[in-house]
Amino acid sequence: MESVVVHTPLGFAEITGDENGLVSITVSDMERPLDIIPEVLEDAVHQLKEYFEGIRKTFDLTLNPQGTDFQKRVWEALLTIPFGKTVSYLELSKRLGDVKAIRAVAAANGKNPLWIVVPCHRVIGSNGDLVGYAGGLHRKKWLLEHESPSKQQTLF
Template identity: 85%
Template sequence: METAVVKTPLGYARFTGDENGLASISVVDKAMPEDIIPEVLQDAVYQLNEYFEGHRKTFDLTLNPKGTDFQKRVWEALLEIPYGKTRSYLELSKQLGDVKAIRAVAAANGKNPLWIVVPCHRIIGSNGDLIGYAGGLHRKKWLLDHESPVKQQSLF
């Protein structure tokens, strides 16, 4: 498994993957960026940088996350949420065919190993509140603001 660490506007992103695909992207507060990015991770790093620059709304990567079959079903459903849109945990549970699975869906969402690429940040509470984000709510808010079609203008 190859690794790379790059600086992003939200901290350092640590990538892991191999010839079978991208296994994880996680955000870490403290790390040292790596000078050399392994070839198998270069496209993922490039696409994430494009996302932060505002030039990419979808990712075209081979994904190979580790998880249970249920977790993978949840992560696949997350991929269907368009850029700039949100869904609630309840809506996601209904989409997966079991409204009673809301806690299991939330737990699987929290175990998402592919930060931003599998957009778990687009899941919010039924009342619109920003809840439950492993990367911290400040990052979730930043990501949703970044993807928002309506940009807040400064008064000054």
């Protein structure tokens, strides 16, 4: 298993994976030394950089997250939420075929190991509130604003 730490606008992201795909992407405020990028992770680093530069809206990476079958179903459903769009936990539960599973869906969403690439930040409360994000609500807000199709334009 290889890993690399890269600096992003939201903190230091640690990317972990191997030839079978990405296993995790996590972020923290803790300053860490930047690493030499292992060849197997070069594409992931490049695509994340493009995302933050506003060039990339979708990722084309092999993913290999570890979790239960249910968690993997939820994470697959997250991949269907388009860039710049949000869905509620209730809507995500409906898409998975069980409206009563809303708490289990929320819990699986919170266990998503692939920050940004599997866009759990695009899931919000039924009333439109930003709720629950393992990386912190300030990061969720930043990501949703970054993906917003109606960014505030400067007048001058």
